[in-house]
Amino acid sequence: MDAHTLLQVRDLHVAYRTRLGHVSAIDGISFDVHKGEILGLVGESGCGKSTLGKALLRMLPSSARIEGEVLYEGGTDLLNLDLHALRDFRGRRASMMFQDPMTSLNPVQRVDEHIVEAIEVHEPDTSKEEALERARVLVERLGIQAQRLRAYPHQLSGGMRQRIMIGLGLVLNANLIIADEATTSLDVIVEANLLDQLREVREEFGLAMIVITHNIALVAELADRVAVMYAGRIAEIGTVYEIFDHPSHPYTQGLLKSVPNIKLDEQEELYKMPGEPPNLTHPPSGCRFHPRCPMAMTICTEREPDMIDVGSGHLVHCWLFDQDAVKSQASKKVSS
Amino acid sequence: MTDHVQESPHLVEVRDLKKWYPIHKTFLDRILAGRQNYVRAVDGVSLSIRRGEVFGLAGESGSGKTTTGRLIVRLEDPTAGEILFDGRDLARLGPEELRKERRRMQVIFQDPMASLNPRMSLGHTIGHGLRIHYPEQSDTHRDQIMEIMEKVGLFPARYFFNKFPHQISGGQRQRVVIARALITRPELVLADEPIAMADVSVRAQLLALMNDLRDEFNLTYLFITHDLATAKYICDRIGILYLGKMVETAPIRTLYAKPLHPYTQALLAAVPVPNPHERRTQPMPEGEIPDPIDPPPGCRFHPRCPMAKPICSQEEPILREVEPEHFAACHFSEQFL
Numbered sequence: 092m093d094a095h096t097l098l099q100v101r102d103l104h105v106a107y108r109t110r111l112g113h114v115s116a117i118d119g120i121s122f123d124v125h126k127g128e129i130l131g132l133v134g135e136s137g138c139g140k141s142t143l144g145k146a147l148l149r150m151l152p153s154s155a156r157i158e159g160e161v162l163y164e165g166g167t168d169l170l171n172l173d174l175h176a177l178r179d180f181r182g183r184r185a186s187m188m189f190q191d192p193m194t195s196l197n198p199v200q201r202v203d204e205h206i207v208e209a210i211e212v213h214e215p216d217t218s219k220e221e222a223l224e225r226a227r228v229l230v231e232r233l234g235i236q237a238q239r240l241r242a243y244p245h246q247l248s249g250g251m252r253q254r255i256m257i258g259l260g261l262v263l264n265a266n267l268i269i270a271d272e273a274t275t276s277l278d279v280i281v282e283a284n285l286l287d288q289l290r291e292v293r294e295e296f297g298l299a300m301i302v303i304t305h306n307i308a309l310v311a312e313l314a315d316r317v318a319v320m321y322a323g324r325i326a327e328i329g330t331v332y333e334i335f336d337h338p339s340h341p342y343t344q345g346l347l348k349s350v351p352n353i354k355l356d357e358q359e360e361l362y363k364m365p366g367e368p369p370n371l372t373h374p375p376s377g378c379r380f381h382p383r384c385p386m387a388m389t390i391c392t393e394r395e396p397d398m399i400d401v402g403s404g405h406l407v408h409c410w411l412f413d414q415d416a417v418k419s420q421a422s423k424k425v426s427s
Numbered sequence: 428m429t430d431h432v433q434e435s436p437h438l439v440e441v442r443d444l445k446k447w448y449p450i451h452k453t454f455l456d457r458i459l460a461g462r463q464n465y466v467r468a469v470d471g472v473s474l475s476i477r478r479g480e481v482f483g484l485a486g487e488s489g490s491g492k493t494t495t496g497r498l499i500v501r502l503e504d505p506t507a508g509e510i511l512f513d514g515r516d517l518a519r520l521g522p523e524e525l526r527k528e529r530r531r532m533q534v535i536f537q538d539p540m541a542s543l544n545p546r547m548s549l550g551h552t553i554g555h556g557l558r559i560h561y562p563e564q565s566d567t568h569r570d571q572i573m574e575i576m577e578k579v580g581l582f583p584a585r586y587f588f589n590k591f592p593h594q595i596s597g598g599q600r601q602r603v604v605i606a607r608a609l610i611t612r613p614e615l616v617l618a619d620e621p622i623a624m625a626d627v628s629v630r631a632q633l634l635a636l637m638n639d640l641r642d643e644f645n646l647t648y649l650f651i652t653h654d655l656a657t658a659k660y661i662c663d664r665i666g667i668l669y670l671g672k673m674v675e676t677a678p679i680r681t682l683y684a685k686p687l688h689p690y691t692q693a694l695l696a697a698v699p700v701p702n703p704h705e706r707r708t709q710p711m712p713e714g715e716i717p718d719p720i721d722p723p724p725g726c727r728f729h730p731r732c733p734m735a736k737p738i739c740s741q742e743e744p745i746l747r748e749v750e751p752e753h754f755a756a757c758h759f760s761e762q763f764l
Contacts, residue, residue, distance in 0.1 A: 135626035278487035
């Protein structure tokens with residue numbers, strides 16, 4: 092681990108016990124989050140992206156079983172923290188934003204009370220006046236007039252509520268914000284404003300963000316690095332330019348071709364990827380993408396591939412990049 | 428999309444459509460305030476849809492796009508205005524006449540799970556319209572249902588016929604909704620965010636399906652969406668709504684290439700592009716869509732408009748043809764030509 096690594100996720104597994112059986116929502120995921128970066132986590136519904144985000148802060152329901160390691164700054168394993176230390180970590184070091192800020196804000200508490208409470212809980216030495224002053228400076232920094240601090244959450248617009256959520260993360264100098272579909276319910280202009288805000292906050296406070304979204308265009312707009320998830324696994328991870336310029340996993344390639352692009356002038360038809368994402372109570376064998384994959388080989392149906400480095404930290408979870416596998420498959424085809 | 432659309436007569440013509448919802452107040456409020464207030468959800472919208480064309484209606488939440496759509500098929504009664512459907516004013520039809528016209532129009536909503544009866548089999552659901560509108564043909568219903576199921580990609584139809592909504596995937600559910608809408612062979616289909624809930628990979632399939640069906644059944648779509656990137660792949664013309672007013676309408680390519688209203692310009696610039704080399708650099712207008720109870724005077728966009736002049740807060744711009752086929756409601760549209 093080098094000094095730039097904030098979070099190391101190693102072989103993370105999450106399984107839910109359900110009435111229909113065991114659902115392996117996250118099936119062996121490893122990746123790093125670097126200090127000060129924006130990591131985009133994209134995938135379709137049910138791919139496990141939200142579960143992953145919540146698992147990092149252990150915010151999953153009791154029916155979920157988490158295994159693996161989440162190392163913070165090379166040392167503490169978040170999965171082993173006792174409840175007291177975990178609570179402290181969540182408040183002081185990391186913060187989470189959800190799609191609907193109303194579920195995170197207390198409807199009968201004014202905005203300033205939220206912020207002051209957070210400061211008082213985690214920094215008991217701070218006086219109330221000092222806490223209020225910090226709240227005032229912070230919300231003005233986020234483009235909200237200080238007088239709105241006396242408002243209740245329902246009196247604010249959706250965009251303002253999300254800014255308050257950012258503020259709650261920043262007020263204790265967290266160095267990680269996990270944003271789970273945080274801009275999804277906002278209108279495009281408000282969303283664009285919030286993206287600008289997130290970018291500025293990152294520049295100014297140097298914190299890292301994990302942006303979880305189904306919106307691939309949004310990740311292109313905002314992220315430094317991108318992880319594409321499929322059926323509980325990372326299909327591909329790399330810098331935003333690597334992923335968009337040289338998508339390597341057949342799933343990523345298909346996904347990018349099916350995203351509508353407002354800028355393209357020729358009326359190209361969108362690529363229609365066959366099938367739909369699998370149900371994780373009975374995931375496909377081997378590579379979970381093989382039933383939809385146009386390049387599937389026999390080995391893909393049998394064994395799961397490794398993460399293969401195709402250069403400069405661009406990792407692909409696909410047999411096509413394993414030279415030996417491709418050769419043996421080719422010879423099989425010839426002989427059969 | 429094709430040239431023959433240009434000459435065909437209008438299937439739908441809407442003139443100065445309004446829907447004002449009264450705000451309920453307590454007795455005391457009414458005495459003290461005296462005046463009844465309204466939410467002006469749709470406030471004087473005019474549009475026309477040619478036969479065989481896909482007309483998109485786009486805007487942010489609260490712009491009135493869904494209400495406009497619902498008014499056009501008369502799921503809501505308008506406060507004022509005309510809705511000419513094939514020349515007849517739907518706004519003035521009585522219930523019996525309206526029911527007859529209703530065969531010719533169908534609706535597809537956003538959430539298929541909410542619009543399917545969980546206790547009705549798929550075959551039964553799809554045939555519902557036939558049983559209501561064509562009870563006399565009951566012996567052919569089953570064949571018609573099977574045929575439309577295969578057309579929307581639910582094959583083998585025999586397999587799906589007796590399934591229930593919870594047994595199939597989200598994409599397949601939306602195909603059921605589409606089949607149900609098309610089985611009575613409507614002329615107009617109101618599609619209100621029909622693919623917004625689907626995942627990207629499924630979305631492309633549904634868009635292609637809607638395009639194919641449009642050609643096959645010579646359908647006219649009113650396609651309501653908040654997603655301008657998707658609209659590009661299906662609409663022939665598009666109208667942009669803001670706070671209950673139409674601010675711009677044009678053929679889709681024209682509008683995207685040369686938006687003539689500052690609001691449309693902001694809206695288009697705000698849409699993220701799936702290419703990290705083309706990140707947006709221009710700043711966005713601040714603020715959010717204002718309160719429709721007490722909309723700003725003059726141009727409703729002026730408080731957020733980066734180029735607002737004094738006239739914009741005084742005089743309301745009318746929707747006018749700035750160049751052929753391209754209408755905009757801004758005092759200064761010419762400067763963007």
